[in-house]
Amino acid sequence: MLTTIEAMNQAVRNAGGRISEEDFLYAVKELKEADGQETTIVSLKANAFNSTRMKKAGVIRVTIGKDRQVWLADQAEALMSGNTVAMPTMSQPASPTKAFNDTPIATVQVGGVFYGVPRNSPEALAEMSDMLKSLVPKKVGFVESDRNEMRLIANRYRRSLEGDTIKSHILLVGPTGCGKSLLAKDFFAELNTPLLRINMSDGITEDQFIGTRTLIDGEVVFQDGVLTMAADLGIPFLADEINGARENILMALNGLMDTGMLVIPDDNNRVVKAKAGFMVIGTMNPPDDYAGVNAMNMATKNRFTYSIPFDYLPSDQEVKVVMQQTGFTDEEMVVNIVNMAGDLRRLKKDHQIESDTSTRMLVQLVDELRDLTISEAIRYVMLGRYSADERPQVEAAARARIADFV
Structure with a gap:
């Protein structure tokens, strides 16, 4: 038994x-x-x-x-007792094929589960569309949070659910790894609402973004791209590193955000009207602080109702996030690690180092403490992300805050 x-x-x-x-x-x-x-x-x-x-x-x-x-x-x-029970059909989408998760160009989040969409697979895009159509309806309730940014996302999403898909878009601007994308993912995961995410700087083409004619099951059909699908189905659209997108991609996105409609010439000038629930959440790093990061053109900026400056959390909140993300229970150790990160961030503001010390890095560092000592975790997780000139300052910050670092 x-x-x-x-x-x-x-x-x-x-x-x-x-x-x-x-x-x-x-x-x-x-x-x-x-x-x-x-x-x-x-x-x-x-x-x-x-x-x-x-x-x-x-x-x-x-x-x-x-x-x-x-x-x-x-x-x-x-x-x-030797029996089986049928799975409820509406609890989650059907299990995707293996191809659905290979080499993703986009990800679809449902609750806390993510699925990848392959870069060159019209079949997988069609499968994703079918999966999204079969999902349970959205909840019209909102996550309680003391973060003002979460409240603003809730505010705009409510507007979109009420049918205003033009004034519902938000741009989050902040340093790498500070939780911009995570905030959006957590918000929609709590609502059990699908979220379609794509990295805009990842070489996405117009065919993948808008759609193209293709052969599926022996028939030539127009397969919607990820943006068209999100608008047509009323799915929130997370556009990471939006300022890295190609010009033709931004032109299509600008038109949809400005009018709530997308015209597709390659599909007999079909007009896709964004359904309630569609909104664009763009994220980007501030170009003034990052070499090689493109400034966003004003035409795209003006399509966002809110442009929200984003920064790392206050230390007490960051401690809670790191502990929640990792399940690590030694609060004193996490406090010391977060304080070390604060020291390094101040060095960056003073232009003594150039590299970020992100919350994402801290989560990865603390997660490795299951298997490594704190000294090993800092050396193997952190140090390699800083330049050779910066590493002595990172080690000095670690020694100042963490007694066990050797």
């Missing part, structure tokens, strides 16, 4: 890999330690995947909907 853990692991595998066994076991371990409960099907069904309790336990790497939580527990319970 299967044990509880064995049954839950099998249920996770049957779920098509929506969450990994590693994340599941990590969640169970953390919740058991936090709540002092035995790991049984009853306690799992009642508590283990409750998002509020998971956040209190410092576990945020597993994000699944309530119907899926119940299904996993029911499936495990049935497996223990």
Whole structure:
């Protein structure tokens, strides 16, 4: 007879890999330690995947909907008695093919799950379109947050849901790794609303962005590109590094943001009207602070209702984010690491170093403390990202803040 853990692991595998066994076991371990409960099907069904309790336990790497939580527990319970339970059809999209996740040009987020869209695969774009059409309706509720930027995203998304897809666009401008994209991803993950993300500086073509005629299943059809799909289906569109886009790509985006409509000459001048829910969230690094970063032209800037300067979080909030992202529980160590990062950021503001010390880097650093000492993590995760001239100052900052760094 299967044990509880064995049954839950099998249920996770049957779920098509929506969450990994590693994340599941990590969640169970953390919740058991936090709540002092035995790991049984009853306690799992009642508590283990409750998002509020998971956040209190410092576990945020597993994000699944309530119907899926119940299904996993029911499936495990049935497996223990030798039976199976059908998966609910609307809890998550159908499992994509392997090709769907190879060499992505864009990613689609649903809840906390991401799928990649291959760069040269019209079939995968068609599959993504079908997947998005099958999703559950959006929730018209908003994430509570003390971050003003989150409130502004909620404000604009509400406008879009009410049908105003012209005045709903937001530009986030800030240093690399400070959480611009993560803020948008977290917002829509909490709503369980699909989010289509693309890196605009990654050589995307007009065919991939707008669409092109192609042969699918022996028939010539027009396959919508990622922007057309987002507008036509009312999906929020996260355009990372938007100032790196090609001019023809920006012209198409500008027209859609300005009028709420996209004209496609290659599809018999079809007019796509942006549906409620569509909005553009652009991100970029400030060009004055980064060599080689393009300044955004004023025509595109003027299409955004809000242009929000973004910076690293205050240290107390950054500590919480790093601990939540990693599940690391040694708060004193994380405080010291964040203080070290603050010292390095001040050196950059004083033009003594040029490299960023991003929140993303801190998350990666702390995550490696499961396997490395703090000295090893700083050397192998951090130092290589700074120039040879900057490394002595990084090491000095580490010694000043972290007693165990040698």
